[in-house]
Amino acid sequence: MTTTPTADWLRLDQQICFSLNAASRAFGGVYRVVLKDLGLTYPQYLVMLVLWEHGDLPVKKLGEHLRLDSGTLSPLLKRLEAAGLVRRERSARDERSVEVRLTEEGAAMRERALQVPRRIATATGFDVDEIRALRARLDQLTEALDAAAVEEAAVNAAAESPGRGA
Amino acid sequence: MTTTPTADWLRLDQQICFSLNAASRAFGGVYRVVLKDLGLTYPQYLVMLVLWEHGDLPVKKLGEHLRLDSGTLSPLLKRLEAAGLVRRERSARDERSVEVRLTEEGAAMRERALQVPRRIATATGFDVDEIRALRARLDQLTEALDAAAVEEAAVNAAAESPGRGA
DNA sequence: CGTCATTTAGTTGTAGGCAATTGAATTGTG
DNA sequence: CACAATTCAATTGCCTACAACTAAATGACG
Known part of the structure; x- marks a missing residue:
């Protein structure tokens, strides 16, 4: 049972969210280095992970897996498309929906990505x-x-x- | 001792960083709501926390506490200044340095912020x-x-x- | 004293994240 | 069928984050 003076609740080093943020950004730093040869940012890598695991998906589904909305995904997917890893095609059955498909190159990248999780896991200690x-x-x-x-x-x-x- | 097939290492739900990111963003959502009456974003709130705890600081020191560089802090501090919570004054002793000082209003906000950590702590469960x-x-x-x-x-x-x- | 490396903020450019809005397509309902 | 409500992606606008660069000031050293 540890009581803390109310005033101390505002101390930065007591905020769980700060530790969380710091850890998240520290991960960012490691991923930045590790993903450099793949030419991916960390969020782009997450998108690729989902596509490798689930195959082609509409933007909506992708967003559900990643908890991201179209405001984030649309520009990100354009960049992946510009990099030749992905194609975006309006669905024939539902013209509102856009299917995100891996290109040959995007699918092939999976092999090179297999080493990433191990390097990251090692980095965490x-x-x-x-x-x-x-x-x-x-x-x-x-x-x-x-x-x-x-x-x-x-x-x-x-x-x-x-x-x-x- | 749990062995995992190599292929599964790419599964999204195995990536610690994803959980971390998700938690960090979930915090963002709660802070967005809780900080709305203060008119602060979460990073702005962190800056205020540091100033309340340590008093006036040069941008450099602020960045060390928060692990942020001037590229992030400069525009953020301008917004806090525009909101009347902070003043930025070139140090007299070292003209390179910019002192960030709380205004009356900025210092006064501390009282209203005292309830924030409790609400956040409650939200975590x-x-x-x-x-x-x-x-x-x-x-x-x-x-x-x-x-x-x-x-x-x-x-x-x-x-x-x-x-x-x- | 003068020169040069270092320190400090700021700026620029790129990329996320998210709220709010828009526009097109689909669905539900009378 | 017609029309309203809903769904989906894209866009806009704002706020981080960070690398790379600029500019000004300082300090060290010959």
């Missing part, structure tokens, strides 16, 4: 089980935060227009 | 000790990654120009 445990913890955190964001948004909306409360 | 443990784990991860980035960069540099090896 964690073993497989530690990584798994941390992942589980983070996913749990994300779930709680997503739920809370909805809650908070509802509270805020109620505060702005005190319409019909429960 | 974790208790204080769980947060502390996760923070420690993440900081450890960041340290390992920072070290590895340097290693990898050295390897890459050596590969590009095979100059004098050890």
Whole structure:
């Protein structure tokens, strides 16, 4: 049982989100180096991962896997297309939808990418089980935060227009 | 002891960095909502935290606390200045340096910000000790990654120009 | 004193991320 | 069928992040 003075709650080094941010950006640094020979940025690499795993997908599905919307994906996919790794084709069945397809070159890159996860895993200094445990913890955190964001948004909306409360 | 087929290493849901990214962005969502009445973005809030904790600081020091460089801080600080929370003044002793000072309004905002960490902590669904443990784990991860980035960069540099090896 | 390397902010260019809007296609409903 | 609501991708605008570069000021050293 550890009590903390209220004032200290504002200390930067107590903010979990700061540690999280720092770790995320540190990963960015490692990926930047490791992905350089593939010519990919980290988010582009994530898109390729999804395509390698699931095959061709509409932008919508891609976004669901990655939790990204079209505002982020559209320009990113254009860059992948310009790099020759991907084609974007309007679906014939549903003209609203755009299918993202791997090119030969994009599919071929998978082989070269196989070494990436191992290099990254090594860089973390964690073993497989530690990584798994941390992942589980983070996913749990994300779930709680997503739920809370909805809650908070509802509270805020109620505060702005005190319409019909429960 | 769990062996994983090499091919599976590319699976998105095995990438620790993805969980990390997702959590980081989920935090972003909560902070966006919680910080709305303060009119701050999350990185701006971090800057304010540092200033509240350490008082006026040159841009350089601010960047060291936050691991951000002038390319990120300069425009961000301009926005804080435009919002009236901060002043930027060329140091008299060293004209290269720019002191970032809290305005009355900026200092006063601290009171209103005191509630933020509690709301965020609640949103995580974790208790204080769980947060502390996760923070420690993440900081450890960041340290390992920072070290590895340097290693990898050295390897890459050596590969590009095979100059004098050890 | 003068020159040169270093330090410090700022700027530019590229790339994410996200909210809000737009426009086209599809679906549901009368 | 007609028309409204919905879905989907793209676009716009704003805010990070970071590499590479510029410009000004400082410090060290011959």
